[in-house]
Amino acid sequence: MRGWTGVGEGRLHIQIGIEQGVIVKVALNSTRPVGMSDALTGCEPAAIINRLPRLFSLCGVAQAVAGLTAVETALGFTPPPPQTAARRFLVVAEALEQTAWQLLLEGPRCIGLTPAFERLKRLRSLIAKLCPQLFPDPIWNRIGGARLQPDQAGLATTLAEMGECLHPAIWGEPALGQPWQERRDFAHWLDQAATPIATLLRQVQDCGLADFGRCATTPLPTFDPEQLAQRLAGDDGQMFCARPDWEGVVYETGALARQWDEPLIAALRADHGNGLLTRWAARALESRALLAELREGLHTIVAQPGAAVDVTATGAGLGVVECARGRLAHWVALAAGQVSRYRILAPTEWNLHPDGPLFQGLIQARTGQDATIRHAATLLVTALDPCVGFDLTIDEGS
Amino acid sequence: MCIAIPARVIAVRGPNALVERYGEQLEVSLMLLAEEVAPGDYLILQARAWAVEKITADEAQEAYRLFDALFDANTQAKVNPAIWLEP
DSSP states (O other), X not given: OOSOXXXXXXXXXXXXXXXXXXXXXXXXXXXXXXXXXXXXXXXOHHHHHHHHHHHBSSSHHHHHHHHHHHHHHHTTOOOXXXXXXXXXXXXXXXXXXXXXXXXXXXXXXXXXXXXXXXXXXXXHHHHHHHHHHHOSSSXXXXXXXXXXXXXXXXHHHHHXXXXXXXXXXXXXXXXXXXXXXXXXXXXXXXXXXXXXXXXXXHHHHHTTOTTTTOOSOOBOOOOOHHHHHHHHHTOTTSHHXXXXXXXXXXXXXXXXXXXXXXXXHHXXXXXXXXXXXXXXXXXXXXXXXHHHHHHHHHTTOOOBOOOOOOTTOOEEEEEEEEETTEEEEEEEEXXXXXXXXXXXXXXXXXXXXXXXXXXXXXXXXOOOTTOOHHHHHHHHHHHXXXXXXXXXXXXXXX | OOBXXXXXXXXXXXXXXXXXXXXXXXXXXXXXXXXXXXXXXXXXXXXXXXXXXXXXHHHHHHHHHHHHHHHHHSOGGGBOOOEEEOO
């Protein structure tokens, strides 16, 4: 560790200017380092795959899978379906942990509740059991696939325990019904439930913040892989990776984008757009969808030995993964077994884009009568879930 | 992106720890960590506030080598600039 005093993962500094109760100015100042991927140039593919989970603290599994997919594509190798399914399983489990983090820790902190530490700790310990239940050897992120030997009974038990841990902490008692489909059931649940996310949503509703952050930004559409690969390959100055657009439009990605067309979320959007009530409700629904995906995914994972792959080839490849914060893309060019260029497009760059949902949701916003701008903005930034911490400065004299 | 710079534990204070990395000291919560922590251990943090993983000294040194190279290539002049936007 050399003398780079004070360097770190960086921080998001958000400055808001208010006039007569309306946000008229928004400054987004990020000190997150850019150009991370340049440090991978010159490496051998296997070294990169080993390093990715160590470079990233929040979505290490998703980063590793995006990297694996990109490298294997560049090498002309298509992993067998069970390997792909097992990797996806681990990505979804990681996304569930981060979603629970928002619902049990960050969300409650926004409204002054004590986070559900023990529940989150328990969930994290259960999720940590999944990887060795799939891959008996220590290294799962191997080019060509690692030895896959799923302990189906053990995995099913772990998933059941995860559900028993998470469901009551988010949805409460079974007697409160199934509030994740019909608007009427959701309203009933919102009146009755005492879980942290229900308390948060009720406060958002009662303080007149249901529409706060509402803007016209829509979900990121499906990428055309060739088109995305071209953008990343030609991104010399990394401006696309830092401030992406798709055909000139800035989109959002993440939980709300994925839950956009769910009946409950569509109904909430009809009344509140993509404001706070819809955003946080989508986060709660996301936890349920991720757990369901894990249960369904389990049946597609069977034993598979992995394969040896010639890593000296030349080529380029793209890996796209839906992870906790949204869509993550890695692109790699290999020349004679070494990385000649690497690019990473992270989901946070869409959501914190200068013309993205955070900026568009804040500018011209005003709060309800029982809420402050600081409280509302904190809820919005937290709902968008940037991958670094943030500071919020409010200038009421601008 | 959420880079994972290891932090060395200087002192344990109940449910928190004082940690240091690249000359910066932080007070972090140990509430989500399953393992016991002692001074000299290395931790991975989330959002500069929560210890989420304990790693070995060898893993930490390997990570520091990676981040030294990264910061050599990405001086602080190369971070995202401030953006002021108005409607």
